[in-house]
Amino acid sequence: MEPGPPGGSRPAERGPCLSSPLGADQAASASLLSTAGAEPGRRPLAVAAVLPAGGCGERMGVPTPKQFCPILERPLISYTLQALESVCWIKDIVVAVTGENIEAMNGIIQKYQHKRISVVEAGVTRHRSIFNGLKALAEDQPNSKLCKPEVVIIHDAVRPFVEEDVLLKVVIATKEHGCSDYDLEFGTECLQLALKYCHTKAKLVEGSPDLWKVTYKRDLYAAESIIKERISQEICVVMDSKEGEEHIGHLLEEVLKSELNHVKVTSGALCHAGGDLQQIILEQCYNFVCVNVMTSDFQETQKLLSILEESNLSILYPVVVVSVHFFDVKLVPLSQKMENLMWIRGFAKEVRKRNILLYGLLICYPQDEQKLQESLRQAAVIIAALIKERNSGLVGQLLVA
Amino acid sequence: MEPGPPGGSRPAERGPCLSSPLGADQAASASLLSTAGAEPGRRPLAVAAVLPAGGCGERMGVPTPKQFCPILERPLISYTLQALESVCWIKDIVVAVTGENIEAMNGIIQKYQHKRISVVEAGVTRHRSIFNGLKALAEDQPNSKLCKPEVVIIHDAVRPFVEEDVLLKVVIATKEHGCSDYDLEFGTECLQLALKYCHTKAKLVEGSPDLWKVTYKRDLYAAESIIKERISQEICVVMDSKEGEEHIGHLLEEVLKSELNHVKVTSGALCHAGGDLQQIILEQCYNFVCVNVMTSDFQETQKLLSILEESNLSILYPVVVVSVHFFDVKLVPLSQKMENLMWIRGFAKEVRKRNILLYGLLICYPQDEQKLQESLRQAAVIIAALIKERNSGLVGQLLVA
Numbered sequence: 001m002e003p004g005p006p007g008g009s010r011p012a013e014r015g016p017c018l019s020s021p022l023g024a025d026q027a028a029s030a031s032l033l034s035t036a037g038a039e040p041g042r043r044p045l046a047v048a049a050v051l052p053a054g055g056c057g058e059r060m061g062v063p064t065p066k067q068f069c070p071i072l073e074r075p076l077i078s079y080t081l082q083a084l085e086s087v088c089w090i091k092d093i094v095v096a097v098t099g100e101n102i103e104a105m106n107g108i109i110q111k112y113q114h115k116r117i118s119v120v121e122a123g124v125t126r127h128r129s130i131f132n133g134l135k136a137l138a139e140d141q142p143n144s145k146l147c148k149p150e151v152v153i154i155h156d157a158v159r160p161f162v163e164e165d166v167l168l169k170v171v172i173a174t175k176e177h178g179c180s181d182y183d184l185e186f187g188t189e190c191l192q193l194a195l196k197y198c199h200t201k202a203k204l205v206e207g208s209p210d211l212w213k214v215t216y217k218r219d220l221y222a223a224e225s226i227i228k229e230r231i232s233q234e235i236c237v238v239m240d241s242k243e244g245e246e247h248i249g250h251l252l253e254e255v256l257k258s259e260l261n262h263v264k265v266t267s268g269a270l271c272h273a274g275g276d277l278q279q280i281i282l283e284q285c286y287n288f289v290c291v292n293v294m295t296s297d298f299q300e301t302q303k304l305l306s307i308l309e310e311s312n313l314s315i316l317y318p319v320v321v322v323s324v325h326f327f328d329v330k331l332v333p334l335s336q337k338m339e340n341l342m343w344i345r346g347f348a349k350e351v352r353k354r355n356i357l358l359y360g361l362l363i364c365y366p367q368d369e370q371k372l373q374e375s376l377r378q379a380a381v382i383i384a385a386l387i388k389e390r391n392s393g394l395v396g397q398l399l400v401a
Numbered sequence: 402m403e404p405g406p407p408g409g410s411r412p413a414e415r416g417p418c419l420s421s422p423l424g425a426d427q428a429a430s431a432s433l434l435s436t437a438g439a440e441p442g443r444r445p446l447a448v449a450a451v452l453p454a455g456g457c458g459e460r461m462g463v464p465t466p467k468q469f470c471p472i473l474e475r476p477l478i479s480y481t482l483q484a485l486e487s488v489c490w491i492k493d494i495v496v497a498v499t500g501e502n503i504e505a506m507n508g509i510i511q512k513y514q515h516k517r518i519s520v521v522e523a524g525v526t527r528h529r530s531i532f533n534g535l536k537a538l539a540e541d542q543p544n545s546k547l548c549k550p551e552v553v554i555i556h557d558a559v560r561p562f563v564e565e566d567v568l569l570k571v572v573i574a575t576k577e578h579g580c581s582d583y584d585l586e587f588g589t590e591c592l593q594l595a596l597k598y599c600h601t602k603a604k605l606v607e608g609s610p611d612l613w614k615v616t617y618k619r620d621l622y623a624a625e626s627i628i629k630e631r632i633s634q635e636i637c638v639v640m641d642s643k644e645g646e647e648h649i650g651h652l653l654e655e656v657l658k659s660e661l662n663h664v665k666v667t668s669g670a671l672c673h674a675g676g677d678l679q680q681i682i683l684e685q686c687y688n689f690v691c692v693n694v695m696t697s698d699f700q701e702t703q704k705l706l707s708i709l710e711e712s713n714l715s716i717l718y719p720v721v722v723v724s725v726h727f728f729d730v731k732l733v734p735l736s737q738k739m740e741n742l743m744w745i746r747g748f749a750k751e752v753r754k755r756n757i758l759l760y761g762l763l764i765c766y767p768q769d770e771q772k773l774q775e776s777l778r779q780a781a782v783i784i785a786a787l788i789k790e791r792n793s794g795l796v797g798q799l800l801v802a
Contacts, residue, residue: 209617216610221626222619334743335736342735345801385794393786397800400746 033089033171047171048092048149049084050133053077053105053157054122066214067097067157068104071224072318072390073355076214077105078112079160079227082316085115087164092146094136095157096122096129113315118146130154151175160223161210169205231286231317232387234264238290238304241271248326248365249291252376256289259380270303277304281311287387289322289361298323298343305351305358314355320387321351321358324379326365334400337362341398348396359386360398375401434490434572448572449493449550450485451534454478454506454558455523467615468498468558469505472625473719473791474756477615478506479513480561480628483717486516488565493547495537496558497523497530514716519547531555552576561624562611570606632687632718633788636661638668639678639691639705649727649766650692653777657690660781671704678705682712688788690723699724699744706752706759715756721788722752722759725780727766735801738763742799749797760787761799776802 033045053067062069067077077095084093093116097105105119120136122129133154137146151174153167214223235256239249249267257265266285268276288308292300301323313319323344327337341360348358361382364375379401386394434446454468468478478496485494494517498506506520521537523530534555538547552575554568615624636657640650650668658666667686669677689709693701702724714720724745728738742761749759762783765776780802787795 209619212617212619216613218610218613218620218623218627222623225622225626226619333736333740335734335740338739339734339736381794382798385792389790389792391786391790391792393782393789394795394800397783397798399795399798 033168044089045151045171045175046147046149047090047151047153048094048137048146049090049153049155050130050137051077051080051084051093051095051155051157052122052126052129052133053095054098054126054129055158062217065101066220068101069214069220071220071227074112074316075108076160076220076223077157078108078114078316079223080155080157080162081109081114081117082112083160083162084155084167085117087167090116090153090167091149092116092118092137094118094120094133094146096120096133098122113312156213158214159211160214161212161226163208163210166205166207166211173205227317228388228390232263232390234266234283234285235260235287235289235383235387236277236280236285237265237267238277238288238300239267239269240291240293240300241269247291248293251372252289252291252324252363252379255373255376256380256383259377260384263384270300270307277307278311281308281313284313286313286317287320289324289383291324293326298325298341298347301347301358305347305356308356309351309354317355318390318392319356320390321356322361322383322386323358324361324363326363328365328367330367334362334364338398338400344398345396352392352395357386357390357392357395359395361401362398363401434569445490446552446572446576447548447550448491448552448554449495449538449547450491450554450556451531451538452478452481452485452494452496452556452558453523453527453530453534454496455499455527455530456559466502467621469502470615470621472621472628475513475717476509477561477621477624478558479509479515479717480624481556481558481563482510482515482518483513484561484563485556485568486518488568491517491554491568492550493517493519493538495519495521495534495547497521497534499523514713557614559615560612561615562613562627564609564611567606567608567612574606628718629789629791633664633791635665635667635684635686636688636690636784636788637678637681637686638666639689639701640668640670641692641694641701642670642672648692649694652773653690653692653725653764653780656774656777657781657784660778661785664785671701671708678708679712682709682714685714687714687718688721690725690784692725694727699726699742699748702748702759706748706757709757710752710755718756719791719793720757721791722757723762723784723787724759725762725764727764729766729768731768735763735765739799739801745799746797753793753796758787758791758793758796760796762802763799764802 033047055067056065067080068075070076071079081093081095084090095105095117097119099121102119102121108114109117109119118136120132123132134152136144137149137152151171153170155162155167210226212219214220237249237253237256239247241247253265253267256263266280268280270277288304290301290304292298301321304321308314308319308321325337325341327334341362344358344360351358361379363379364371366372366375382399382401386399434448456468457466468481469476471477472480482494482496485491496506496518498520500522503520503522509515510518510520519537521533524533535553537545538550538553552572554571556563556568611627613620615621638650638654638657640648642648654666654668657664667681669681671678689705691702691705693699702722705722709715709720709722726738726742728735742763745759745761752759762780764780765772767773767776783800783802787800
């Protein structure tokens with residue numbers, strides 16, 4: 001099974017606590033960490049996380065420290081925070097950044113609506129930064145709203161693809177081994193330090209290849225491609241109504257299913273106040289193909305855009321909307337059809353500000369069944385290209401299949 | 402300075418032997434390796450390379466062995482071969498692939514016109530494959546056209562970004578240390594093996610971060626992004642004639658220069674049988690913006706496409722051609738203009754077969770100076786997007802700035 005978008009969703013937006021499917025053993029262990037699952041009379045284990053993020057990223061070869069480098073226009077550290085905050089049993093997350101970056105960090109937390117995050121000033125070394133983070137979690141801090149945790153996870157700010165199961169393994173190993181903190185890095189000096197200063201034998205917990213550290217510029221490229229791939233796993237074909245199997249939207253849906261066989265294709269109806277769509281949005285689909293049935297109208301696209309804007313879906317990732325319009329060259333010349341649809345340019349500019357990427361797609365609808373299939377296949381290729389690249393430079397363009 | 406396209410050019414296509422700029426010391430050392438630079442009466446050092454490529458790429462998580470995974474539709478191993486064959490003092494390159502892949506490997510060599518390559522069957526281990534490669538280079542092989550080399554470079558097939566200077570360091574170190582072969586991998590078992598079996602103290606030669614090994618799927622993503630970035634460093638604005646500073650092409654050129662400040666923007670004229678362009682093609686520019694001056698014509702684009710097709714430039718990388726057309730809404734309605742330009746769809750389909758990605762771009766040309774600048778800036782954004790993504794799904798589309 002393909003993993004969901006990096007970091008999963010925010011628990012507040014979804015029912016269950018777990019952001020990604022865990023095995024039965026892991027689910028049982030995880031229940032010890034949440035209030036609901038804890039045995040009666042037993043307090044759940046208090047877990048917090050500290051993210052040292054004071055580095056300057058000199059190996060990256062770019063002036064911005066790597067934790068602040070943008071991926072799809074959002075700073076890398078926001079993806080890591082998203083991954084940690086999606087784990088509901090991590091009560092507090094403390095980020096240590098250099099003094100000059102505190103304001104920027106607070107801006108990031110606000111813009112991307114991160115929750116349960118505190119910012120502290122980093123030290124001159126990674127270990128000093130961790131120390132400052134731990135200090136903020138200690139009980140004796142004046143004005144601190146943070147609870148003293150029993151386990152603290154130390155996690156690199158530049159490992160955005162950490163999954164709940166690895167974090168869970170770390171916490172369980174901590175309980176068994178009794179160390180005060182664990183490090184997810186492999187082969188760093190941390191295990192040695194734990195032995196030397198804490199007289200504690202640290203345990204190495206196996207991670208996944210996805211846990212790799214963004215170090216070089218090529219890692220940023222890889223991270224961007226991984227994120228793009230993950231948010232392109234599902235396409236929702238939106239129609240005014242799902243009734244009528246002969247609906248042109250269903251024909252397009254079928255072709256998308258057969259042509260893009262690595263992608264899940266669903267459909268949603270705009271009727272009933274978009275209740276269908278609400279569920280799809282909750283399940284974090286970031287790609288919509290909106291079928292407009294009237295020749296020179298765009299009512300459906302307008303409705304969909306309103307629903308998306310209200311949902312806040314595009315806060316974390318750019319959402320692709322392809323506004324599809326059919327035309328029959330025998331009835332209306334293509335040029336006239338295009339002229340009618342030029343409104344899309346202004347619209348695209350407007351919704352771009354809210355991280356929605358709107359493109360227009362005109363699909364030729366000939367009477368000939370074979371030619372129609374050819375048009376729909378061409379449309380599928382164009383839709384796949386738009387979704388894969390998520391290119392903001394091409395928004396508002398009217399493409400022809 | 403940004404490096405050129407990975408692997409540099411083929412020496413046969415360019416005058417100098419060196420594919421990338423070397424320091425003075427390195428250039429002096431390199432001269433010892435080429436016939437031209439060797440001291441009178443002294444034979445240049447005979448150097449060959451062996452590429453073990455028999456792996457199955459199980460860590461990649463894809464069914465294709467990683468050396469055959471496509472990047473911009475070309476197999477990874479072809480990039481590595483290109484890098485090695487661009488170094489003129491490597492006389493022979495021997496690739497070891499499993500029996501079932503020999504035919505495919507020969508197909509790759511033919512399709513991408515690789516030179517000086519021999520294919521042998523891989524062994525069951527990496528070391529056996531290297532042994533088979535070395536055997537092919539030994540003098541006593543019947544029917545072998547290969548010369549026995551004095552130094553053999555062993556290079557992983559999945560390290561496509563190797564540069565001449567690193568290879569040179571390896572050869573020089575070999576001369577000084579007298580080992581029989583060197584390995585570019587860091588920290589592998591090879592240094593130990595050299596010590597154990599050859600009683601030779603191998604020397605570790607420092608590489609660059611670019612020398613990294615494609616291991617996981619994310620490395621393929623990174624490699625693709627690096628290659629795309631490297632071939633997007635230069636844009637040539639092509640006009641019918643370079644005379645006349647008021648030429649609209651020059652205005653576009655100026656805006657491209659100011660908007661895309663990380664890209665080198667040059668211009669070339671189609672007159673004089675495209676002599677200008679021949680030089681630009683030789684210097685490996687993979688991006689062309691062709692300005693058509695007649696309202697509904699595409700003579701300039703047709704000329705450029707002919708020149709590109711004859712040049713073989715697109716054998717190794719997809720070449721982007723943006724066919725630019727200006728229109729004044731007061732004179733001709735946009736819809737009519739678009740209708741006139743629909744020929745581009747068929748054309749794009751045709752040249753796509755030869756790895757040329759053709760897109761159309763209509764630029765609004767208002768009388769108002771400020772609005773014109775706005776149009777040109779919008780055009781620059783679209784051109785940058787097309788060149789960056791090199792998306793074959795969108796060829797033949799007519800975009801509007």
